[in-house]
Amino acid sequence: MSKLDAQIPEGPLAEKWTNHKNQMKLVAPNNRPKIDVIVVGTGLAGASAAASLGEMGYNVKAFCFQDSPRRAHSIAAQGGINAAKNYQNDGDSIYRLFYDTIKGGDYRSREANVYRLAEVSGNIIDQCVAQGVPFAREYGGLLDNRSFGGTQVQRTFYAAGQTGQQLLLGAYSALSRQIGLGRVSMHSRHEMMDLVVIDGKARGIIARNLVSGEIERHSAHAVVIASGGYGNVYFLSTNAMGSNVSAGWKIHKRGAYFANPCFVQIHPTCIPVHGTNQSKLTLMSESLRNSGRIWVPSKKEDAAAIREGQLKPTQIPEEDRDYFLERRYPAFGNLVPRDVASRAAKERCDAGHGIEANDTNEGVYLDFSSEIRSKGKQAAYAKGDHHPSEETILALGKKWIEEKYGNLFAMYEKITDENPYEMPMKIYPAVHYTMGGVWVDYNLQSTIPGCFVSGEANFSDHGANRLGASALMQGLADGYFVLPYTLSNYLAEEIRTGKISTDAPEFEAAEREVKDRIQLFLSINGTRSVDSFHKKLGLIMWNKVGMGRNEAGLKAAIDEIGLLREEFYRDVRVPGEAHEYNPELDKALRVADLLELGQLMAVDALNRNESCGGHFREEYQDKEGETLRNDERFKMVAAWEYRGPDSNKSVLHEEKLDYEFIKIAARNYK
Amino acid sequence: MSIKTILNSSIVKKVWMALTGLFLCTFLVGHLAGNMQLVLKTGEEGRRAFNEYAYFMAHNPFIKVLSYVTYFSIIFHAFQGFYLTYQNKKARPQGYAYSKPAANSSLPSRYMAILGTLVLVFIVTHMANFWWKAKIKEDIPLHAYTVSIPGPMGQMQKQEFYYTHNLQLIPKNDEITVKNKTDLYMKSVNIKVAEGYVDLHTVVMDFFSPKQNEQAMFYVLLYVFSMCALAFHLWHGFASGFQSLGLNHRRYTPLIHSAGKLFAVIVPGMFALITILIYLK
Amino acid sequence: MATKFINITLKIWRQQNSQSKGSLETYTLNKVSTDSSFLEMLDQLNEQLISDQKSPVAFDHDCREGICGMCSLYINGRAHGPATGTTTCQLHMRKFKDGETIYVEPWRSKAFPIVKDLVVDRSAFDRIQQAGGFISINTSGKTMDANAIPVPKQNADKAFEAAACIGCGACVAACKNSSAMLFVGAKVSQYALLPQGKVEAQERALNMVRQMDEEGFGNCTNTGACEVECPKGISIENIARMNREFLLAASKSNK
Structure with a gap:
């Protein structure tokens, strides 16, 4: 339990972030080029982080599995991005955006994080406009807004039905600039295979070149995971085909806790x-x-x-x-x-x-x-x-x-x-979005020192349900305005570390594990394709860990997923070889992680004996079929510690959510 | 970015293609205006008009400069075109097994290099047919003018005169000799007395006349065919030149496209028609 | 509409890797739902190939909703197939007839070398972007208020139309010269149309064009094929705008 210190700064809500920024340690410009940072994922959260850290002068290595950083799935977001600008003069404010987000999340998110998100939201719009993002405008030449579900103001900025695309291309352009300047080195068509932890700190990753199949070692003083959500555990979802949980799951296996995995957003x-x-x-x-x-x-x-x-x-x-x-x-x-x-x-x-x-x-x-x-x-x-x-x-x-x-x-x-x-x-x-993710503290640091998690990959800001147009806001806030400070605070201790050698035994061991794992899949030589297992997993998840959940179904799901996983390791057929472009192998490695995660989601859903936001337990509803929360028992973040592939053995750690500034109430949209 | 890189950039190459191409369009208009003299007026008047035009084209200093620009444009446009085509081919070393380009682009736009080559071959032939004769070969007669004047006995008798550019009539007789193709000299004193018109009109008319030239039919067909190639080349090239120069506007570009198509049909069409009319004469 | 099932013959380009020589292979696939997308049809083929112990066809795809730009494919002689304004992932099998033979080839361009089968390497686009496809400001978010500079709606709309490019490379694939002018023109235009990007518009045009030329793309001959095949309908007026910006910059360059 002691590990779950959210590191929330002291003081009144509105001053927490400012005070914290004032007190955090800095790294002097001349020291930054001596420090390496790895960023996994190049969506809004990853690209903005990599660009900002490169801009500051750190040595950044960015990784994405797509052929270009511009293709990350943030690109598919349609509707818009919220910001408390109050350009429409309809009573919006930082507090209102904060309040709407907490309420929309059914009181299962952290006050301090959400307030910070609302606080920096305005800067995001300023930043994007300066970057050349062509937001919709009115005839007077000023920015237009529209309204979205769960709010009573017009605070959503948009670019037709392609807001995510435009924001991502903005972040991508900033990232491209840093790549052009040599401050970020980009590794496209690379997948993170494992995190390397040395003396308790994240010190690098093992990556696989998806074109050549080469296994590579990359060291760094800190690792940022911005790899998106895990909606693809359902097979059918609005996620991209390649979206996966593997980066998050690998760090989970290395000691990072996974929080609220059962909080999934089903888009109507x-x-x-x-x-x-x-x-x-x-x-x-x-x-x-x-x-x-x-x-x-x-x-x-x-x-x-x-x-x-x-x-x-x-x-x-x-x-x-x-x-x-x-x-x-x-x-x-x-x-x-x-x-x-x-x-x-x-x-x-x-x-x-x-x-x-x-x-x-x-x-x-x-x-x-x-x-x-x-x-x-x-x-x-x-x-x-x-x-x-x-x-x-x-x-x-x-x-x-x-x-x-x-x-x-x-x-x-x-x-x-x-x-x-x-x-x-x-x-x-x-299935559209996953509110759950890797547990992080206020600084976006996971339970592994030096391993930070941002965007959809972390759990922090949306509680049990995310409001429309808030995901883009969170991704960019984390990357542009939070990580540059909190990561520097961590890296200030690293200026004397020097270059980290990839010859360390930990790198050696991690690489060997990865290679063994790949060989394992190639040697099973079973009869069924990876997709057939993925579809089966998806059906179990959709039917038993989907929109309506109950104890019997969840218990059945836990067992069925366990059996499916065994079958997978017995009967999957992965054609081709390790040292070539082999998409079936890529998929097998990802689905293997989803087969563990899916079970943890069911375990988490079974543990959470209440209904809140996207998590609806049929046993906990009122006469009219509305959700019944149990604030007494479950006003907390459920953070799971990995103890092997069987999620029944995962250990639960709880972070109590304290609502100092907001009065908790039942959500009512009637 | 150095000047060298700029000059070698794909955009500047295209701009040169556009500038030379559009310049050659204006040349075509001038050329056509002259050729019209072949058919608009008939008889001696037509001959005079055309020969006067030819003289003007050969002697006006401004036109002289323009003609060098034209030669340069043709050569540059052609060689740059070949080079660009070479580069473009190199950009796709392996083609598609199955391609349906007709679905996305017009035929002329895809065959500009071939059409341009045809036009170039035509230009060479055309210059061998006429320009070579006029400029290099010596055996073009001076424009002769035959008048009937009453003789000493009262009967009308025909007498030939050289027709000169300053509208003098110099009697064609043993006293006068021709040097440098158009200079008329008094034999006895070796003094230049006038400058005459080369009779290009006759050269042209004879060239396309089945009575004078056994191969006239072949040449008419060749010229008509070449004008078709030119028309297709211009069908795309005219508007394309504007686009390369960056002149694209939602309102005016459709007008440029229409103008280009009209130009492509009318100008080569007129050139072709003239040869046919001469042939039929 | 009612779902139908069709049988098709596929001629697909197979190539082991960038070094090897490839060839068209023929496959027959039965019971393809007309509601399937083209990529779902390829999934079905791969499923069949895997169960026949054969090597599945590699092709690029990700979002499958027409926005990421990852999918490609030259289908029956056209980039992204027979439907206009559509990426391959949103092309549906109802556009094909029962018994039809369908050719599937990768994008062909020297600047897009083949990785495997139908997968090509489009990193040339990234390098062009890195050469100047950005506005040189820092990421502090403290530059100025978003509404400090009004932008005429007409310009904002045009910039958005140019910015809608998904970087799929269909323009290059469809162009008989493998020219990348539409891609580069769209990027140059987007920034040139906005006051924030105007500041370095000309330098940007010079740098992006230089990189484009270095990558080995062909020259633009204004055939307009790119505009027709672009799944996002980006206009070649963006190319003209780039030409203008480039010429202005070139005329002022004093290096």
Whole structure:
């Protein structure tokens, strides 16, 4: 327990970060080039950290498994990035952003971290604009904002439906500048295989060159893990195919605690599963819930007829439609937070009202017809036509929709071959983001000294549910504005260390382990592909550690994953060789880690006997099916210590969450 | 970045292609204006107009400078074009087994080098046919002008005169001799008395006339074919030159594209038509 | 729409590594769902190859939602296949007919050497970016308030359109000259259109073009193929803008 000191600075909330910055140790510019830092991952958190540390003068080595740092999955974020700028003069402030984030996270995040996040949010926007990020602007030339779920102000900055792309390219440009100046050396198509710990401190990594298969040793005075989330444990998710937990899991195996693994965000508006060969789920931006109404047929027989293709949704009369979000949450309606919306959709489908003709019938409608009519009418009036015909209304309404969401509608049509202007969109929740991650203290340092974790890979800021447009904010805040200070504070002790040799026995041993592991997979020579195991794991996770969880299911999942893991090591077939470009081998190494993590998620979910945010234990709900928290017992971070592949043996450490500045309450969006 | 690197950059190479290409477009207009004299006016008047034009082109100092710029442009445009094509081929050592470029680009834009080569071959042929004769070979007659004047006996008799650029008529007789192709000298005193017009008009008319030239049919076809190549070259090249110079604007670029296509059809079309008309005459 | 299943023949470029010589290999694949994406179809092929104890086809892919720019493939003679404005990961098998033969080749360019099968090395793009594709400011976040300089909406929108480039390299693959002018033009334009980037716009154009030339890309002949095949619809007016910036810079250069 003693290890879990969050290192939260003393003092009033608003002054903690400033005071802390004033007291932290510094490294003089002339000493920085003598210090090596490794950054794993080049998404928003990694690229911003590598660029900032390079800028400061440290010797940075950055790693990514993609062919270019620009391709990290931050690029796929659509909606926007929050910042407490209050440009819209609608009452926003650092405190409001802080409060909304804590509440949105269902009171399971650390006050001090979240406040710092809100505090530096404004600087992120300043920084990005200076970097040439083309945010959306108003006609006056100033920045535009929009609003997102779970808030009552307009604080989201955006660049069409490609905000993540633009922010990542901004960070990538800063990183590229440092690479060009020789201050960062970039290792693309490299995967971190292990962390090297010497005398209790992180001293380097073992990396694999994915093109040549070469195993490389890289030493450093500190290692930053910014490798993203672990949503791919479900196989089908909105994550990229290559997204994986391995970097985080390797440090977990070397002693870093893994916190709140069961906190997973299921995003309500994704395109439903269509078939067994599907590899990926596609998100439809949360912004669509501003204009779309979510419904299912009230009558089960109508739902069945739709699934069989005998009825079209447009043939269901208004009185036979169940707008279940509006019914259950009249105050927030279709704009309730993500976890609430997702659960409600699942509840309806479980009750037999799902409309998608797939194996599980899981799908609900996101219907724009009301919006098309009302905006069409407004547009006609604005043109002076006070008795518009039906056709005029529909045409003008569709035009309005196209201007606002054209790219999303086109993407939907490309994937489903259905025209969403005519037929309501079919959507269903899908795994999107993981709030859990490696446990870090206020300085973003894990329980291994010298090993820092930032962005989605850590657990720190979003509690049990993340609000829309906050992930981008956290990634950049960590990389640009937190790590440069806290890492320097750590590195100040390292200026006398000198170059770290990669000949140390610890490097030797770690490299041997990695090579043995690779040989192991290549020699199993079983009958089934890596993907087939990954899909099976995904199904167990989705069905038993997904949106609704219960004791029996979780216990079954723990056992099933254990058996699947055994089967994997017995029967997986990894073709090819170690010393070549071998994507199947890459996948096998990643899935092996997911097979351990998945079990830990179930263990964590079983341990957390309450419902909060994205973690819904069916045993803990009120009469109306809302989450029931147990603050007495579970107002804490569950940080797990690794004790072997069987997660039943993992040891739990708890960090109590103290709410000094916020009064805890039940979340209410009704 | 050093001047050398700048000059060797792909963009500057393209700019030179654009500048020389667009300059050659203006040359085409001038050339066409002259050629129009072959068909707009007939008979002696036409001959005079064309020969006057030819004289002007050969003697005006400004035109002289322009002509050197033209020679330079042609050679530079051609060799730079070849070099760029070589570089472009080198940039893709292995091609696609299956490619459908028609889906994304116009045919002329993809065959500029081949079209340009055809045009270059044509230019060489064309210069051998006419420019060589006019400039180097000696045997082009001076523009002769035949008038009928009443003789001493009252009957009309024909007499030939040399027609000169300052509109004098010099009688064609034993006293007058021609030196340096166009200089008329009085034999007895060896003094230059006038300068005449080379009769390029006749050279041209004869060249394309089936009565005078057994190969006229072949040449007309060759010229028409070459003008087609030029047309396709210009179809892409005209607007492309503007793009290379950085002149692209959402409103004006479509206009440039239309203008380029009109230019590509009209100018080579007129050149070709003139040869056909002469042939049919 | 109702799901259908089709049978197809694939002719896929197989090449062990950058040194070896490759060739087109023929595969037949049955029961491909028309709802599958092209990459899911390749997953299915690989699944079949692995169970037949053969070596699976290597191809680049990651986000599978058309934004990371990792997927490539020259499909039936066109970059990213027959659909316009679409990356290969968002190309669906309903665009193909039952019994169709589909050619799948890697991007072909000297500057994009083949790594294996359909995977190519596009690090040339990164090096071009490193030569000048940035604004030279530090990362302190303390430069000035984001709203200190208004940017005309029209310019901001144009900059965004240029910035939408995903760096997939389809422009190079589709260009008969393997020219990278659309990629570089888009980057130069994005920054040149914003006041923050205007300061070093010309130096940037010089440096990025120099690097582009060094990488061995071909020259632009304005065929416009890049613009048509670009999955993000980036306009060649960005190339013209780069030409302008470059010429302005070249005329002022005193080195």
